[in-house]
Amino acid sequence: MDEIFGIPAPLLFGQLLLGLINGAFYAMLSLGLAVIFGLLNIINFTHGAQFMMGAFAAWMLLEYLGIGYWWALLLAPIIVGITGVILERLMISRLYKLDHLYGLLLTFGLALIIEGIFRNQFGSSGMPYRIPPELAGAWDLGFMFLPVYRGWGVIAALVLCLATWLLIEKTRLGAYLRAATENAALVQAFGVNVPRMVTLTYGAGVALAAIGGVLAAPIYSVNPQMGTNLIIVVFAVVVIGGMGSILGSIITGFGLGIIEGLTKVFWPEASATVIFVIMAIVLLARPAGLFGRA
Amino acid sequence: MANSATTITDTAMRERVTPGEGIWGFSRAQLAGVLVLIAFLAVAPFVLYPVFVMKLLCFALFACAFNLLIGYVGLLSFGHAAYFGMGAYITGYAAKAWGVTPVAAIIMGGLVAALLGVIGGWIAIRRQGIYFAMITLALAQMVYFFCVQAPFTGGEDGIQAIPRGSFLGIADLSSDMAMYWFTAAIFLAGFLLIHRIIHSPFGQVLKAIRENEPRATSLGYRTDDYKLMAFVLSAALAGVAGATKSLVFGIATLTDVHWSMSGEVVLMTLVGGLGTVFGPVIGAAVIVTMQNYLAEMGAWVTVIQGVIFVACVLAFRRGIVGEIANWLKVKL
Numbered sequence: 131m132d133e134i135f136g137i138p139a140p141l142l143f144g145q146l147l148l149g150l151i152n153g154a155f156y157a158m159l160s161l162g163l164a165v166i167f168g169l170l171n172i173i174n175f176t177h178g179a180q181f182m183m184g185a186f187a188a189w190m191l192l193e194y195l196g197i198g199y200w201w202a203l204l205l206a207p208i209i210v211g212i213t214g215v216i217l218e219r220l221m222i223s224r225l226y227k228l229d230h231l232y233g234l235l236l237t238f239g240l241a242l243i244i245e246g247i248f249r250n251q252f253g254s255s256g257m258p259y260r261i262p263p264e265l266a267g268a269w270d271l272g273f274m275f276l277p278v279y280r281g282w283g284v285i286a287a288l289v290l291c292l293a294t295w296l297l298i299e300k301t302r303l304g305a306y307l308r309a310a311t312e313n314a315a316l317v318q319a320f321g322v323n324v325p326r327m328v329t330l331t332y333g334a335g336v337a338l339a340a341i342g343g344v345l346a347a348p349i350y351s352v353n354p355q356m357g358t359n360l361i362i363v364v365f366a367v368v369v370i371g372g373m374g375s376i377l378g379s380i381i382t383g384f385g386l387g388i389i390e391g392l393t394k395v396f397w398p399e400a401s402a403t404v405i406f407v408i409m410a411i412v413l414l415a416r417p418a419g420l421f422g423r424a
Numbered sequence: 425m426a427n428s429a430t431t432i433t434d435t436a437m438r439e440r441v442t443p444g445e446g447i448w449g450f451s452r453a454q455l456a457g458v459l460v461l462i463a464f465l466a467v468a469p470f471v472l473y474p475v476f477v478m479k480l481l482c483f484a485l486f487a488c489a490f491n492l493l494i495g496y497v498g499l500l501s502f503g504h505a506a507y508f509g510m511g512a513y514i515t516g517y518a519a520k521a522w523g524v525t526p527v528a529a530i531i532m533g534g535l536v537a538a539l540l541g542v543i544g545g546w547i548a549i550r551r552q553g554i555y556f557a558m559i560t561l562a563l564a565q566m567v568y569f570f571c572v573q574a575p576f577t578g579g580e581d582g583i584q585a586i587p588r589g590s591f592l593g594i595a596d597l598s599s600d601m602a603m604y605w606f607t608a609a610i611f612l613a614g615f616l617l618i619h620r621i622i623h624s625p626f627g628q629v630l631k632a633i634r635e636n637e638p639r640a641t642s643l644g645y646r647t648d649d650y651k652l653m654a655f656v657l658s659a660a661l662a663g664v665a666g667a668t669k670s671l672v673f674g675i676a677t678l679t680d681v682h683w684s685m686s687g688e689v690v691l692m693t694l695v696g697g698l699g700t701v702f703g704p705v706i707g708a709a710v711i712v713t714m715q716n717y718l719a720e721m722g723a724w725v726t727v728i729q730g731v732i733f734v735a736c737v738l739a740f741r742r743g744i745v746g747e748i749a750n751w752l753k754v755k756l
Contacts, residue, residue: 173554224738230554231500232737235694238687239733246726362683366562369555399573406566410547413559417550 137395143274145391151280151349153387154287155181157380158342159364161291162335164373165298168311169331172222172233178361179244180336183210184343185352186248189259199262199348206344207337214336218329241358248354256353283345290341291380298376307331366409372422382420449623453754457702461615465608474604475672480712481611482669487692487704488618489661494690495699496622497654498634499549502557503564504662504689506544507537509681510567511663516583516676517576526589526597530610530667537663538656540567545655549648552637561683568681582677586670603672610668614661619701621657630654662689684726691729694736697743702756706744 135142159177166174174180187206191197197205217240225232261279268275298304310317310324318324343357350356371382386405394401412420450458468477486508493499515533518524524532548559571577578584588597597603621627632640633647641647670676679685688711696707711729718725736743742750749756 167554173558221734221738228741231557232741234500234502234554234557235690236734236737238690239730239737242687242726242730242733244730246723246730249723249726358683362561362565365558366565369551369558369562402569402572403566406562406569409559409562413547413550 140274142395145395146388147274147276147280147284147391148394149388149391150284150384151387152390153384154284154291155342155346155360155383156364156367156387157291157383158287159339159360160367160371160379160383161294161376162338162342163364163368164376164379165294165307165338166332166335167373169307169314169328170218170222170226170233171230172225172237173230173365174332174335175234175237175361176217176240176244177237177336177339177364178357178359179241180210180214180339180357181343181346181360182248182354182357183213183244184340185259185347185350185356186252186343187340188344188347189257189352192259199265199344203341203344207340210340210343211333211337215329215333218332222332223325223329241361245354245358252354254354256351256356259347259352261348279348283349286345287342288384290338291383294338295376295380363405366405368419370405370409370412370419372419374419375421378419378421449619451755453749453752453756454701457756461702461705462612465612469601469604474600476712476716478600478604478607478672479669480709481607482665482672483689483692483712484705484708485611485614485668486662486665486689487696487708488615489658489665490689491693491698491700491704492618492621492658492661493654494693495703496627496634497630497651499552499651499655500557500690501548501560501655501658501686502690503544503560503562503567503683503686504658505681505683505685506564506567507541507659507662508666508669508685508689509571509676509678510540511537511666512670512676512680513571513577513583514663515667516586516670519589519671520583520586521576523587524589526591526606526671529589530664530671533667533670534660534664537666538660540663541656541659542652544659545652549651549655561686564681564686565683568678568683571678571681577676577678580678582675583670584675586674586676588671588674597671607668607672610664614664615705618661622701626650626653688729691733691736693743695732695743697746697749697756700743700745700749700756703743703745710744 159181163174163177166172166177184206187209188199188202191202191205192199221236221240222233225236265279265282268277269281296304298307306317306322306327310322310327314324314328346356367383367386368379370386371378373379386408389408390401390404393404400407465481468474486504490501490504493501511533513533514536515529518532519526519529544560544563547563548556551559572579588603590596591602591606595602595606597606622630629640629645629650632643632645633650637647666676666680669680692707692711693704694707695710696705697703714728715725718728721728740747745756
């Protein structure tokens with residue numbers, strides 16, 4: 131049990147765990163992108179910046195107000211979600227009748243603004259965020275040490291993803307949402323306030339990104355660039371999975387995280403590019419994505 | 425797909441096909457614009473700092489190359505930095521390590537960028553619209569990580585002290601003035617080439633694809649071949665722009681392949697006017713000038729660029745040249 135395929139087991143499992151964690155963030159972010167795209171028909175380039183805002187909100191709550199991790203997990207997504215609602219009302223909602231590419235350009239501009247402001251305020255070196263004491267330490271699993279927080283991160287992300295899936299697939303609210311994705315005008319004719327639903331959906335997608343940011347804060351250092359680098363990978367994940375299926379996004383996200391982790395073990399030089407290579411292969415074989423509809 | 429309501433270049437500056445009018449495919453207004461541009465090129469190095477004008481021209485060519493795709497085929501590439509940066513790296517390496525002459529080095533940079541464009545375009549044209557943008561961005565990020573690790577790029581340091589060499593053994597380009605004329609000639613050649621492409625039968629098919637791709641397909645055009653060809657031409661010209669830039673400044677670094685460079689070229693074209701002939705040039709001038717004056721403001725430059733993006737998308741979608749053209753009721 132010391133070596134698997136000539137690789138020391140702790141190294142293999144360690145990278146596998148790291149892959150799972152990254153995969154959890156890929157899954158959460160691509161899920162949010164897919165939900166927003168389904169209803170608003172825009173690709174939310176600001177998603178990475180909003181993930182970063184979630185991490186910063188947690189950091190600021192602790193630093194300035196002394197509010198700890200558990201409250202931050204609740205408050206940060208609400209705060210960031212509200213900023214998302216404001217953005218949608220003030221700006222994004224003006225673009226629904228235009229080419230979808232304008233939505234991409236607008237949210238790209240917003241991402242630049244947000245990232246630039248945070249870089250001015252906090253520099254680009256990054257700040258540490260302490261792991262809450264309840265989740266500090268590590269479990270000895272016999273074959274490896276599992277840091278408790280990382281295990282929590284994976285489980286929390288998985289639960290959130292599945293809850294989102296249940297909400298969309300199994301509840302009345304989710305049914306409205308799916309119906310509006312198919313035909314917004316008809317749903318509005320049935321008396322559903324579609325514009326408000328669109329706004330709240332954007333807010334919820336953004337809040338999901340912010341929770342991801344709070345979960346990520348103790349793992350990575352909290353820095354202004356943490357979101358943008360991630361969001362480009364998530365775009366590739368979204369292209370691979372296709373945005374048609376919620377469950378598909380979750381599976382693709384976790385799967386690609388694990389593949390990336392394994393690549394770090396067997397061929398470290400390729401680990402930064404492996405997801406993009408997979409994207410190219412998937413596009414050649416199945417242009418609509420693994421779970422997408424053409 | 426065929427989004428009849430509004431496409432990204434759906435503004436008043438759309439060209440109508442009017443054969444027999446104007447000279448070399450230029451309308452009268454455009455011809456006046458070209459003359460102003462040539463006059464500017466002739467006077468600029470005596471009035472402005474030549475290195476600044478050269479930087480401007482390199483980015484103007486880059487933006488024109490990008491505009492060939494977005495303005496005339498309707499494809500938004502969010503990864504053009506890959507071709508710009510790769511052109512810069514190849515030319516820089518060839519000129520420094522192998523002592524290749526500047527003309528040959530730039531041709532090599534353009535060819536490698538074209539080759540990269542064949543691969544990137546072949547993958548990306550399988551999807552349209554937003555997916556196309558995301559795919560090009562992801563592919564460019566792959567090129568970026570490749571450049572971080574590849575031995576010939578010099579990693580974080582980049583390639584520095586690239587010699588400018590001499591032009592065909594006639595003129596020593598180490599003087600800024602000689603380099604200026606060389607750069608201006610490359611820019612003008614690229615600008616006119618793009619104009620020629622747009623007004624060729626090939627260019628008409630591209631516009632047909634932009635307007636209504638299923639219809640172009642039904643008329644018997646292999647639209648994928650046309651889109652790929654346009655992508656490769658655009659990538660090659662972006663590579664030439666990057667190549668020239670690396671000789672002007674003597675450096676090729678990771679900044680040239682970074683995603684923010686891809687964003688900058690989108691911004692330049694958007695500010696100037698998507699799908700206009702002169703828009704990318706004006707947009708590049710505005711953005712490069714702004715960066716020059718605001719360089720000491722650090723990260724605020726990013727914020728200001730973001731604000732310009734937002735303002736352009738919300739209120740100013742025609743861009744500077746598009747607004748002027750609309751106001752004068754001509755096409756520019």
